[in-house]
Amino acid sequence: MATTVAAEAKFDLTLTEEQQLVQRTAREWSRDRLLPIAAEIDEQGAVPRALVREMGQLGFMGIDVPERWGGAGLDMVSYVLVMEEVNRACASTGVVLGSHVSLATAPLARYGTDAQKERSLIRLAKGEWLGCFALSEPASGSDAASMRATARRDGEAWVLNGTKNFITNGAFADLTVVFAQADPEKRHKGIVAFAVEKGAPGFTVGKLEKKLGIRGSDTAQLHFTDVRVPDDQRLGAVGEGFAVALWTLDGGRIGIAAQAVGIARACLEDSLAYAKERHAFGQRIADFQAIQAKLADMATEIDAARLLVWRAASMRDRGERHSAAAATAKLFASDVAVRAARECVQIFGGYGYLQDYPAERHYRDAKITEIYEGTSEIMQLVIAKEMLGDASA
């Protein structure tokens, strides 16, 4: 009979000396440089380019890229540590970083040729270039395989046509990892991935979306009209595009799960500070058991979510199958973030509903973690498929 007991954890919760230093740099930088302007980033709807450059100088933008290709040569665990800290301060900046690292540098590092890495990965890893990932379309989100964007072979090049939707970093990205259908009869096995550079004729940025949360990060529509892409900008084999997308999203989901932990932590830490300060009925509201129960539940759930994130990251680092572990981490952590944000607003009371306090921003920011890079419902499918697959084997 199949067992549903999780695979042996095989990970040590003690962070290595480097991981601790990475966490410290990320924590201090986020606290000093990011947190003080997080509300402004949200209000203005833009993450300053200077901040992105700073993240490049600190090595965040190429954290898990090998040193040979301009990166810091760290691992996925280090990446989730950085993601938690950055997102604890500002989820908009967090998603700029996460999309760049998980969705652009990662597929290039894994599927790119040496020539492609020489040309693009080094600049991405140093933060000189910003990357983005273009899979979703107006009529296909979760059902990515039904994409309508097409890639037609023409001599030594491909001709791309179609529209991509909800593209984080899309308006400013120097390099776009884009997916198109080359052979519709083969469904997902006909999809090809490309690394297209900014400025390619026919490649334009369409409207920018107005969003509920993570308002500092830009979300753009991208149009491809007879865009000629040389074959040497193809990422992976012909027909391998869908596999590239899935592998990339497995990593992206771990990053978003770490973002959710960061947002949830912001909710908890802001709630703690407020509960100790605010008085009602002659005592601090932190002295009421109803508030204590909320704080304790938030802390417990955040801890559990973080452990799932670390496990998924360490499995990816070891090269093990981690699709279900990544989905589990994202499903749970995003739920934790949304709940923590709700409790945070509740603890702040009326002030939680005002833009003058951070609770309101957390409430808007948290929701997206249940949607992008695979909705919670898709996460459930991934997890169930793994169990059912094992059971029938």
Next chain:
Amino acid sequence: MKLLVCVKQTPDSTVRVKVAGDGRSIDASQITWAISPYDEYAVELALERKDADPSTTVAVVTVGPTRSRDALRQALAMGCDEAILVTGAAAESLDGLAVARALAKVVEEAKPALVLCGRQASDDDQGLVGQALAETLGWPHVSTITKFRPADAGPAGSVDGIDVWREVEGGHEVWRTSGPVVLTVQKSEKEPRYPSLPGIMKAKKKEIPEKDASSLGVDAGGAKLEIVKMEPPPARGGGKIVKDGDMKQTAAELVRLLREEAKIL
């Protein structure tokens, strides 16, 4: 030019320190340790010199328990070239003078052109080690500096001595020193840099040689100072709000309280 920076690992400034059960030390169980802030400024100043002149090498040294290695690793990750840890049983209970003597041995061996220390450590605030080190070495020292650079090159382009900036009331003084010198640092122009991730990976590959404090001729019995007692500051009493009466009466009452109760007028 070779620079040597002396650092101390102290509780991180965000940590709330508690007195331990023995009443004469701090409870170290829940403490996050960091490079003492003034020492971090000293590291930053040294690294700024290295930025300006890449032929500069920056070594960093600490005397303390084995956990102090983390402070050295952080300094390496910020960009220092090498690190030396002076530790061992004898290093656990040294006073400032004994630390200065141990550092003097390291200086004699490393032969730096100048030595930088923070002006004081953030834990005991004694502000002793820099000056004591200069005295032990027989070197001059300039304290609480904010900037230094090789003195303006003469016509032949030669560098003669080091110019040192100190903040004073309403401006700053510039001192010129010749030969080796100990500088204690007030602050750096820029905030100390964050260790970059590539810097952290480079630091990982560096060995941190360990010297036993007793091999430097320093022994624990040599401490001239002993901490007899530590006590937290008294808890602050509640404030008093003066609100009865009109503004004139309130002001009069406030003055009376400041004079008679608080005794500060």
